[in-house]
Amino acid sequence: MSVSIRRLTTSDPEFQAKLDRLLVFDDSTDESVERAVAEIIADVRQRGDDAVLDCTRRFDQLAAASMPALELPKAELAQAFAALDAERRQALEIAAARIRSYHEHQKADSWEYQDAEGMRLGQKVTPLDRVGLYVPGGKASYPSSVLMNAIPAKVAGVGELIMVVPTPRGEKNQLVLAAAHLAGVDRVFTIGGAQAVAALAYGTETIPQVDKIVGPGNAYVACAKRRVFGVVGIDMVAGPSEVLVIADGTTNPDWVAMDLFAQAEHDEMAQSILLCPDADFIDRVVQSINRLLPAMSRRETIAVSLSSRGALIQVADLDEACAVANRIAPEHLELSVQEARQLVEKIRHAGAIFIGPHTSESIGDYCAGPDHVLPTSRSARFSSPLGVYDFQKRSSLIEVPAAAAAKLGPVASVLARGEGLTAHARAAELRYED
Known part of the structure; x- marks a missing residue:
């Protein structure tokens, strides 16, 4: 059983347009x-x-x-x-x-x-x-x-x-x-x-x-x-699950293939993408995909997901890989490279960052500790994983003594009258006129 998964390269003048089309997900409801x-x-x-x-x-x-x-x-x-x-x-x-x-x-x-x-x-x-x-x-x-x-x-x-x-x-x-x-x-x-x-x-x-x-x-x-x-x-309205793997070519290609499978088996609309500067390593990942896929219990779902929304992308170097990753803003980002810590500071947009080749996304899904409810569909650009902060709310506390009312009341009065809100102004003025 083989999978036809698209191959892209950032050196292609049409790369950005192709990437944008790949990332499009229509979340409109029937x-x-x-x-x-x-x-x-x-x-x-x-x-x-x-x-x-x-x-x-x-x-x-x-x-x-x-x-x-x-x-x-x-x-x-x-x-x-x-x-x-x-x-x-x-x-x-x-x-x-x-x-x-x-x-x-x-x-x-x-x-x-x-x-x-x-x-x-x-x-x-x-x-x-x-x-x-x-x-x-x-x-x-x-x-x-x-x-x-x-x-x-x-x-x-x-x-x-x-x-x-x-x-x-x-x-x-x-x-x-x-x-x-x-x-x-x-x-x-x-x-x-x-x-x-x-x-x-x-x-x-x-x-x-x-x-x-x-x-x-x-x-x-x-x-x-x-x-x-x-x-x-x-919490959020989540789209299909996503993984983006940045690899430097030193990880076992079977590990990378299985990490791509792990997202693809969720759903035919799930998205698995690999970024790597080594074309030979990408070839080895393809070989691993085709060899390992028949043993997967959800192989049909994986095959559809990889062929319809997956991609293997050759980048110039790991810095460019990070730049592309930030554009994609994935739900899960795996840094499957030897010096993974050096890349963390270059990542601005990701729901969760998995650091180092031994850090499988599966451990994060089940038992690492951080929440697996993560932003999808590029929303990691402006939102965060589910957390304790989502179940707490904050109220501002403001206590103004008489002296402060006399000092700041005129400031509030001037600004309120500038907005044409006379009652606002008088509410402040009454507290320092008495």
């Missing part, structure tokens, strides 16, 4: 999806629990007499964890401990200071009261996503974490439930789709309204998250 999601959200807002129950029967073939019947008791989560074999339990526990330890370093604290005018200024950091976590269900179940979304929320001090996970035809993923127990999820409802997003965003008779919704989902879930943004916060 009109039928938009229409269906709008109808579901409106129905949930109007009929609450009954609408969610109807959708769950229609889409998940799961009938329940009432919404409380779709809530899993905490004892069932604990039982799922207890029933794990020792190897899986240990893997979950190690991953959870590492994720928690890393995110503890992100926690922000409130602060204050007193300035020369005697004003006390500062920032009050407060965790969100309630967060909704969407977890895909059925065959596409990811316990790692539970840990990566729930643990930062808990470290931040979120008061209540409500997880929704569809269970088509009653099919429950025990590893997902075990991860929810380990991460400290407070409530779990076996619902999914746009109806679950709407229930979290607006609340129903059974499900309380949350402040923010996080977690991955299909096109209907992504569309629903976009529509409810503003009523609640959301």
Whole structure:
């Protein structure tokens, strides 16, 4: 089984145009999806629990007499964890401990200071009261996503974490439930789709309204998250997964090929790109791709992904590789070079940077510690990985004593009157005229 993966070179006068075409991803939602999601959200807002129950029967073939019947008791989560074999339990526990330890370093604290005018200024950091976590269900179940979304929320001090996970035809993923127990999820409802997003965003008779919704989902879930943004916060609307590997030609080509596979197996729209100054090494990677692909369980998906959106790009040198990487702004960036640390400072845009040839992106996905919820579709130019800061909000603190009001009040008055806002000006003036 061989793959036809495009070869590009930066010396080609048309390279930038070709790269731009390669990076294009149409994230517009099909009109039928938009229409269906709008109808579901409106129905949930109007009929609450009954609408969610109807959708769950229609889409998940799961009938329940009432919404409380779709809530899993905490004892069932604990039982799922207890029933794990020792190897899986240990893997979950190690991953959870590492994720928690890393995110503890992100926690922000409130602060204050007193300035020369005697004003006390500062920032009050407060965790969100309630967060909704969407977890895909059925065959596409990811316990790692539970840990990566729930643990930062808990470290931040979120008061209540409500997880929704569809269970088509009653099919429950025990590893997902075990991860929810380990991460400290407070409530779990076996619902999914746009109806679950709407229930979290607006609340129903059974499900309380949350402040923010996080977690991955299909096109209907992504569309629903976009529509409810503003009523609640959301983490991001993610596109297909991406990896960009910068190699200097010294890494085992099998390692590089497998790292390209690791992203390509997610989705036919996933993107795997290699940047390397060594044409002979690129040839060896191609040989590894064709030799290793037949053994992959998702080889058809990998083949489509690599042939439709993948690329092997020859660059002039590693400095140019970094410049191209910054233009691409990938979700995952692997620096598979001998002196990887020297390149880190040259990278400005990447969701996560994997430093050195032994640092596989897979370890980052599951157990290194940093969050695997990362910006895609070039949004690493302006956004960051999910973290504790996403579950905290900040309030400004301003305390003005009489002397400072007398000194700064005239400044506020002049600026307010300059904007034609008389009441603003008088509110400041009254405090130093008395």
